[in-house]
Amino acid sequence: GAGVSQSPRYKVAKRGQDVALRCDPISGHVSLFWYQQALGQGPEFLTYFQNEAQLDKSGLPSDRFFAERPEGSVSTLKIQRTQQEDSAVYLCASSLGLAGESTDTQYFGPGTRLTVL
Amino acid sequence: GNSVTQMEGPVTLSEEAFLTINCTYTATGYPSLFWYVQYPGEGLQLLLKATKADDKGSNKGFEATYRKETTSFHLEKGSVQVSDSAVYFCALINNNNDMRFGAGTRLTVKP
Numbered sequence: 001g002a003g004v005s006q007s008p009r010y011k012v013a014k015r016g017q018d019v020a021l022r023c024d025p026i027s028g029h030v031s032l033f034w035y036q037q038a039l040g041q042g043p044e045f046l047t048y049f050q051n052e053a054q055l056d057k058s059g060l061p062s063d064r065f066f067a068e069r070p071e072g073s074v075s076t077l078k079i080q081r082t083q084q085e086d087s088a089v090y091l092c093a094s095s096l097g098l099a100g101e102s103t104d105t106q107y108f109g110p111g112t113r114l115t116v117l
Numbered sequence: 118g119n120s121v122t123q124m125e126g127p128v129t130l131s132e133e134a135f136l137t138i139n140c141t142y143t144a145t146g147y148p149s150l151f152w153y154v155q156y157p158g159e160g161l162q163l164l165l166k167a168t169k170a171d172d173k174g175s176n177k178g179f180e181a182t183y184r185k186e187t188t189s190f191h192l193e194k195g196s197v198q199v200s201d202s203a204v205y206f207c208a209l210i211n212n213n214n215d216m217r218f219g220a221g222t223r224l225t226v227k228p
Contacts, residue, residue: 033214
């Protein structure tokens, strides 16, 4: 595939609903990242996977947020009982992740814009 | 902790003007520094990066030099074009995979 893809591109949820956001990284990329970008702000780190292992979830804002990457490729970010403050663009990025090299270029998807009413 | 502060926008320039977008950082150790660009309707793209002090990243006429003494990574371009209109993000990564971004600077270039 060409680049990182995310679906859906737009999601409107009622407060209290659960949502699931999907990320398809570039084929062969070991590392996968999720970010949250509020309006007018830069992206903020949520979590990081190396293959199927979630190595860092320090940025997840609450236990309502959960991410998985069970087979080391596609990842899903799930938000339970959505709140209005969860409204943001959720970005996924992937990198080659060779030997845990943190300076690898991260390639970003177009994002999912979540609006919680 | 690690953080990035960049010049607030929006910035509006005429075509062929000189561009500077300031970026300073706070970090322990020796972070790698990046500029990402987001064109209208598109995702974030890496513009350039520098991984150690005094390195200069360059791409598409843009340049930025990693200055450890001033903890800065200012973005410059000698002659901007209308097609450079976008939002520019300065970012750092430091010994882990937690990339920290600035708030972004919106650049509009008028013909």
